[in-house]
Amino acid sequence: MDPKQRRDLKSEALHRHGALNPTPERVTDPLFEGDEFFDSRDLVQVKYEMLRLVRTTDEAVSRACAAFGCSRPTFYKAQAAFTQRGLPGLVPSKRGPRGGHKLTREALERLDEALAADPSLTASELARIVGERFGVTVHPRTIQRALARKKGGRR
Secondary structure, eight states: OOOHHHHHHHHHHHHOOOOSEEEEEEGGGGGGGSSSSSOOOOOHHHHHHHHHHHSOOOOOHHHHHHHHHHHHHHHHHHHHHHHHGGGGGOOOOOOOSHHHHHHHHHHHHHHHHHHHHHHTTTTHHHHHHHHHOOOOOHHHHHHHHHHHHHHHTOO
């Protein structure tokens, strides 16, 4: 396979997994110059090598950050993640809430009660009920999806 094509496939894979370094041009450490193995586009590798440099040499954190194109807060965040979870801790995770954070178990139970009392309630009416009872604004489509998941047995 052509090396350029291989690099494009790697870029696609890194992007798909959220590990594509948005600023590879800022990585100036000599390790990433001229060696195909060390790839400044690979954010996990860049962070790992930055941490390794500081840990195994007397390199100052600020100098390592400059050489690897990262900020000091990024360094310390990566260091804590690596200490807690090892290499998987350096893999970027999806941002934002994980799953429904407005429709709690209590809210879903309240929806069940409301539907049991009146099965003709619309998603908009159910959203209003949740808003009044729990003080959160929930889109009617969110209600529909939650009820469909519950009906399908996925919760």
